[in-house]
Amino acid sequence: MQEFKPLTYEAVQVGEEFVSDTHLVSPEDIEAYAWAVDDDHPWFFEDSPFGGPVAHPTLMANQALALRHSRYVVHGGLHAKMEFEFVEPIRPGMRVRSRGRVIDKYERRGKPYMVTEYVTEDDNGTVLVRGQFTQMLFRD
Amino acid sequence: MATATTIDTAGGAKLPELLKEVSQRKIDVYSGVRPRSIHTDESWARAKGFPACLAQAMMSTAYISELMTRFVGAGFVKGGTMSMTFIKPVLAGDRLTVHGVVKERRPDGGRTRVVVEVWCENQHGEKTAVGTASGLLPG
Numbered sequence: 376m377q378e379f380k381p382l383t384y385e386a387v388q389v390g391e392e393f394v395s396d397t398h399l400v401s402p403e404d405i406e407a408y409a410w411a412v413d414d415d416h417p418w419f420f421e422d423s424p425f426g427g428p429v430a431h432p433t434l435m436a437n438q439a440l441a442l443r444h445s446r447y448v449v450h451g452g453l454h455a456k457m458e459f460e461f462v463e464p465i466r467p468g469m470r471v472r473s474r475g476r477v478i479d480k481y482e483r484r485g486k487p488y489m490v491t492e493y494v495t496e497d498d499n500g501t502v503l504v505r506g507q508f509t510q511m512l513f514r515d
Numbered sequence: 516m517a518t519a520t521t522i523d524t525a526g527g528a529k530l531p532e533l534l535k536e537v538s539q540r541k542i543d544v545y546s547g548v549r550p551r552s553i554h555t556d557e558s559w560a561r562a563k564g565f566p567a568c569l570a571q572a573m574m575s576t577a578y579i580s581e582l583m584t585r586f587v588g589a590g591f592v593k594g595g596t597m598s599m600t601f602i603k604p605v606l607a608g609d610r611l612t613v614h615g616v617v618k619e620r621r622p623d624g625g626r627t628r629v630v631v632e633v634w635c636e637n638q639h640g641e642k643t644a645v646g647t648a649s650g651l652l653p654g
Contacts, residue, residue: 408545408577410541410544411541411542411544411545411574412535412541412545412574412577412581413536413541414578414580414581416581416584418592423589424588424589425592425593429592431577431580431581432580432584432591432595433576433577436577437545437546437571437573440573451551451552451553451559451563453572453604454571454572454573454601456598456600456601457572457576457597458596458597458598458599459576459596459598460595461591461592461593461595462593462594463593464592464593
């Protein structure tokens with residue numbers, strides 16, 4: 376049974392690791408994402424140069440961004456920075472998960488930040504996307 | 516949307532701009548509606564000091580991704596990079612313009628990588644996100 380605690384600057388530890396649940400990428404996921412970001416590229420729905428449809432490259436970014444929710448109750452924060460390297464296309468039918476590790480935390484102008492590096496991979500362990508993100512934490 | 520097959524990748528070349536209307540419904544679908552979220556719970560957003568719900572910053576990375584996929588095509592979907600800093604919140608109802616200007620071309624594993632300075636700007640002319648993105652040119 377996973378226990379959850381409030382996310383605070385003091386609680387989060389550099390070196391702490393997270394792993395998401397596995398998510399089956401469905402055509403509906405791809406369609407909903409395309410609608411939300413107003414991008415109806417035909418590669419999302421028809422054929423692509425990769426053979427069959429592919430997802431928007433940033434489709435699974437929220438899986439990575441939400442990694443800390445697997446252990447903490449997070450009532451908000453601001454996303455300060457985001458880096459991506461798109462290694463392989465994400466395709467419908469893939470089962471994907473993200474792994475992350477806190478690589479830094481710091482305070483700047485009185486505000487706390489955490490930096491997480493992540494990788495999103497399919498169920499064969501093939502890396503699809505990697506990168507890192509910096510999030511500012513809200514103090515309650 | 517057609518992917519460009521003839522593209523100007525000279526330094527200083529401007530990419531065709533994108534316009535994005537960031538509605539609360541789009542934010543809701545992107546982020547998933549839940550209480551005590553600055554993205555989908557307006558009272559919570561106001562309690563945190565914002566005049567309205569905020570779009571997830573990640574939505575702007577999707578807009579940049581679209582800009583780059585239109586520009587270089589498959590070489591962004593496989594082999595692309597992006598590095599963004601979010602400098603001003605995007606509020607529900609904002610209208611963003613998505614910009615890109617070619618910075619440089621450089622060899623990369625037998626191909627050519629084009630690096631683009633990218634940013635999003637709101638309806639007040641304020642930059643909300645800035646950074647760079649790159650992709651591999653066809654061939």
